[in-house]
Amino acid sequence: MNEPGQEPIPGPGPAAALRDAPVPALSARGVVVSYGGVRAVDGLSLDAFGGEALGLIGPNGAGKSSFLAALGGQARIREGSISLAGEDVSRLPAYGRARRGVVRTFQMTSEFSGMTTFENLLTAGHGAQGAALGAIVAHPRRSRQRDQAVAQRAWEVLKRFDLVGIADSYGSELSGGQRRLVEIMRCLMRSPKVLLLDEPMVGVAPHLVDKLMVDLKSIRDDGIALIIVEHALEVVSELCDRVVVMALGRSIAAGTYAEVVKDREVQAAYLG
């Protein structure tokens, strides 16, 4: 149980030695998110390290998505702090955090539906810097060169995910699974340090779930910290190095998947 202001949930012991960075990629301390009088997240603390997948599970209404939104900057935190590689970003807006390497996907797929897959990737690859109006007008040639470089990176990402065939397809023409992959590829175009995934398997056809899982593992192995909210427990058990179980806005258990499922409080939270 993780009370407000309590010590954060520790990372895995032996695996810690293998981590690239001693400082957590993302650190949350006593985070509180409230809507009106309801505390959706009630003083949660955790650390996420590069190269690990951290699962957030819990029954509906546990506050998982609100916590993810707090990390990403979509929800305002009332108390507590969030830091990225030691830098406090609690007051930064969502776009500011994204520029520092925290990117996310959403529960509902959020591809840019009126743009092709390739354009989705280009837009993310440029981000705010490449899309700056002043820079484009003042240095059009440099902007074209940058566009070409980002395009090459987009082709690399498409090849990595074996999705070259949908480069010219509009987002609205893609299947649910393909849309998910476009979202994830878009995130990768930002060269993220932390990737927040809100129910990444929702709407994905069963035959694509395995592929998506392999892709997520390879992203994790690139040294990116994954924080995943997921209801499909078989996905969590397969993918996540550590799991935090939430109920009523708080953490009620943490550890490996095998450890937390044995926890009585977790069983009670799920089964009522």
Add this chain to the structure above:
Amino acid sequence: MLSSWTFYISTLVVYFGVDLLSGISLNLQYGYAGVINFGYIVFQAAGAYAAAVVTLGPSGGAGSFQKYIFGANLPFPLPLLVATAAGAILAGFVGLFSLRRIRRDYQAAVLLIVSLIAIQVVQADIPLFNGSNGLTGVPRPLVNVLPLSLQGYQWAYAGWVLLLCALVYLLVRWLSRSPWGRALRAMRDQEDAAVAIGLNVTALRLQVFVIGGAIAGLSGGLLVEFIGAWSPDAWGYAETFVIFTAIFVGGVRNYRGVLLGVLLVPIIFLQLPQFLPPIGYPGLVQSLEWVIIGVLWMLCLLLRPSGLLPERRAKALPDLSGRVA
């Protein structure tokens, strides 16, 4: 007979140019950025008033029958620059309070209300721009300098308007296809996701609003220097919907579609009632214009929701990784 037709057609060409600038501006704002600017006409009016007052000379001079602020006698083409700046500055000011993170439909409502408030203020505050009577006698630029007949001048002015249209068209199309244009489209499609990849959507909206306002101001300046007068009757909020209808019919997000829509709606369809014989009570024929606008909008939504020339699919840039250096 021939000269009156020439006069009529050259006037239509100028109107086409002015409306095309409006179409380009609204297409950039709505088609690319998803900003529903129902107050567009205010920014055109700002440009028109600004160009008028800096051309008319100081207010309250001998024989002056109209009151206004900022009177000056600036030479051509400075009034157009002032008009462009006036549209941009007003857009920046309005955008600062209306384009915060509120839903798009609320933004549209706010901008429509701004349009209604602006016209009331200008009508009520007579020292501002001469109230409901408006400003008249705005001299045509270089009319005494160019050795041209009236018809020759009409065509020269039409050519000048089309030249500016071409420049604005090329500039806006280039910007729309740049990474900045893609960022606008991303914001239009999925605002939260656009923020999540690092885009400051409030800043983007403000930028597109100011650029659109500048184009609107330019269009107003060109129009007032041609017709020589400007009053609140010229910029009712409904005028904005004429241009919206044009870009919907032609094809939102496609600049060729905008060109076609502007040619079809305000220039061809809305001119048709002029050729009808007077029927019914006075003003009935003129009011058919608004019936045409409504019918066109409904037909477009039912039959061609993407317009006559829909947005064109962008082809991916070539993959150069396999090329031998």
